[in-house]
Amino acid sequence: MSKAQPGDELVFLPLGGSGEIGMNLNAYGYGPPDTRKWIIVDIGVTFGREEMAPGVEIVLPDPQYLEEERDNIIAIVLTHAHEDHIGALAWLWPRLKAPVYATPFTAALVREKLRERGLLEKVPLTVIPLKGQLTLGPFEIDFVTLTHSIPEPNGLAIRTPLGLVWHTGDWKIDPDPLIGETTDEAKLRAMAEEGVLAMVCDSTNVFVEGSTGSEAEVRERLTQVIARCTGRVAVTAFASNVARVETALQAARAVGRTPCLVGRSMHRIVAAAKGVGLLQDAPETIDEEEAGGLAPEHVLYLCTGSQGEARAALSRIARNEHRNVTLKEGDTVIFSSRVIPGNEVAIHQLYNQFLEKGVALITADEEHFIHVSGHPARDELRQMYAWARPKIAVPVHGERRHLLEHVRLAQELQIPEAIAPNNGDMIRLAPGPAKVIDEVPAGRLYVDGGVMIEAEDEALRDRKRLGEEGAINVSFAIGGKKNGIVAGPNISVRGLSMADDEEFEIAIDDLERAAEAAFSKLNHSDRKDDDQVEAAVVRGVRKAAEKLFGKRPLVDVSVLRI
């Protein structure tokens, strides 16, 4: 490694995930401010449902700042394959165009995403072995094996001439992860010996005392729970937790049931896992139609939809809308999952629907260890600080309250410095004490109807208003020497109602008169100007609408010149 030059700085810049859970996008910069080289670590999404943006499919971090720095970006390095870490790659890569590095399982899922967006041939994707190394300009990176709720979770030891940054990615300490190796403790101790300048660390479970528990405990418990079920059993879990999927498959075998995967992402992930050599000993699955022919006590469904997603398998089964899978009295649904905040109402609706059918439910609320989290609880965080002993704690991957609590924990643990970043804060990690030296734009982008737009786009503001307040459309034709109304006004009212149809008809007449009155007040020269006409009629109609409907609809006026 070359030596630091005078003027060199090492900076950390989060553009997603620092202030929210999900949508992780982090960048590290090295060099003098005007010629900094960058690496990007992870590039993920959140979903519109979670953002509560109706109609929006995907939420992405806005990479505007990095786009301007494109020529200086050396690489995009991915820690693991969760959507909130890789989901934005195929969307944002055309703006960033840097080579991509990932371990085999992550690369397999990334490749599929790139293929879907027609980018497979364009994106240089290098597969790094587990525990591999990379040299990227001033950055030397070691992939460090950790444990999490997906295969191949890697932390990154990022060496620079100004010190080593330990970027944990998502992790927990699972003494028996079932798939993959345990936490590479030796490596962490060695890093500490070398000296860790900063640890950029997962904050998701900072409010949870103790430890999260192991996938091995889940395997034992889930098998017991399934063993005592009598009718059909449906287990729901995140498909990306391949160890959990394997648990369900093996539990099925242990109790004499044949497993059947239900839901697109189950099939997708299982295929990806098999492609990298996982799930080799798992029992064969059968298809939905075949499973439907088995006696209830001989089938185990493994379903998507643990969060009550309306289109996922489990919700469709609950609504009796699934083509091949039906659950009834005597059957059981096992939620090997947690309730992600914001999804409570949807999940409770699912519970109500199943219970109404007489389907029994088993959730982690009553049965401990049918689910464990993939993120470190406080004792695990303490252990990680004990191992890494960083000079600076930089909590990421959390809402503001998580990051601030993580700072407090780091202070308790005598970490010399701790700084909770906001998305867009450029933090100088060295030289000198950690400090925010700049704030760069850090907005959001939305994928809406397959089109990527800014979260501040007027269209989205209009949609919010349309959804809450409705719309009124007015059109009329103007003609003749005096520019009078020669046809119309036509009025169309959408999303507004009255208790009584007759009243509604009268209201439409009132709106018509309001439009005419607003027009008639315009002088001769204003009538020649479409903008003037539209503005006056919008004002008049909106005012009348507010009175009539108690709402503030979007009013659109169209003037046709004859």
Next chain:
Amino acid sequence: MSKAQPGDELVFLPLGGSGEIGMNLNAYGYGPPDTRKWIIVDIGVTFGREEMAPGVEIVLPDPQYLEEERDNIIAIVLTHAHEDHIGALAWLWPRLKAPVYATPFTAALVREKLRERGLLEKVPLTVIPLKGQLTLGPFEIDFVTLTHSIPEPNGLAIRTPLGLVWHTGDWKIDPDPLIGETTDEAKLRAMAEEGVLAMVCDSTNVFVEGSTGSEAEVRERLTQVIARCTGRVAVTAFASNVARVETALQAARAVGRTPCLVGRSMHRIVAAAKGVGLLQDAPETIDEEEAGGLAPEHVLYLCTGSQGEARAALSRIARNEHRNVTLKEGDTVIFSSRVIPGNEVAIHQLYNQFLEKGVALITADEEHFIHVSGHPARDELRQMYAWARPKIAVPVHGERRHLLEHVRLAQELQIPEAIAPNNGDMIRLAPGPAKVIDEVPAGRLYVDGGVMIEAEDEALRDRKRLGEEGAINVSFAIGGKKNGIVAGPNISVRGLSMADDEEFEIAIDDLERAAEAAFSKLNHSDRKDDDQVEAAVVRGVRKAAEKLFGKRPLVDVSVLRI
């Protein structure tokens, strides 16, 4: 009491609250099926936010069935003053027109609601003393004092010639409720001696083991917690919990702070409480401006907004938008409240905003007994069944999962019959075993822009679509012998966007061409028919829009004839 005649039946009909928490509306009918007399017990609302219906203010049970039975309705009896029990009265009374009965505090709040809707002079409202009695046709009703999270919670012992129904309303067993008397245990035991045919009972906390705890414990704990705060303190709680409000006021005095009420409903409820003789010994409050002049350690704010409601006091303070109240580093917000499911995200946002300012938060998660629930946990339910010993258990006031669990609990407790109703189920309680004998319409009404409409109203479906998919408006003028386009088409696109403005312009041109093409395909006679023209252009434009924007917008076409 007269004797039962052959053919008499006693029925229970819930139209709200059986399948959801909130929006309670229950009816009891007595007599032969064709001349049944009815009493209504409670008539409440839910809020549009909870229903996730954008723009909708209030959600009401649809009283259609009872409206048809209007001439046979003897009375509307209110158990207590929570919005989910009285909030629909002023909206639905004009459809039902029955006299109303309530105890003093409830009557005070009802009067205010009636005044707002201009109904005060029209609605016959009789104030019943606590522990009062009422004879209403075949029904003899005793108001039975219980404990809950509001003053004057009453259960109703409803005697009929076919037996006594014990309608609990909302309750808990609070050994020291601070305001009002404790549970009238003697009365409950006496009822059991007499024989309870059916108990219609609160199910809210059926999944909570143990007991809920007492308001007295909250007073002690909250006072201790406030005592150790240094800067400004803001306590947030439901205003209707007058005992809790009194606790905050007295705690303020105990620690040398002057209390200040913030938020409209705090003022409203405190005034109502004082009007019925409550809060007489509570310290005087000062107004917001005066409080702003006090040293931080001398003020205690009591705020609305514990559920993260965007317009309530606490959210406005968090966003720095409150005119008179500011909280900063060193100040503390105490949540003397629980998180109602569905509000998690809004409340967490509030936490993030305060923590970002350095304001400390204290919630019931960390500090037990700064809040207790007003609904019975399982031990309290067991106690109530032990007291009342009903023949039939009828769980209400809960989602489906609560009611079904409550049935299981009743079965465990050896209650001979248990039946979980759905809204609209007419249940015959006597003679014979409890049984659903009819299903009547049980929809919802929405108050939207101050107008009451049906939940199935097309306007609301349109709004959902507008909010998710946007709108396209097309207008053009047709004229001449051949009915050709003489002006337009004008295209307006709302709520749809593209990454690039130029592309967007091109898309508008494409839509224009699609409209023209659709029109040009019509034959001469179809062009004379506005409906034909509109339908064809809507189809053409919608198809083009789906291709261009990946969305299915509402398309409105306006044809002007010249």
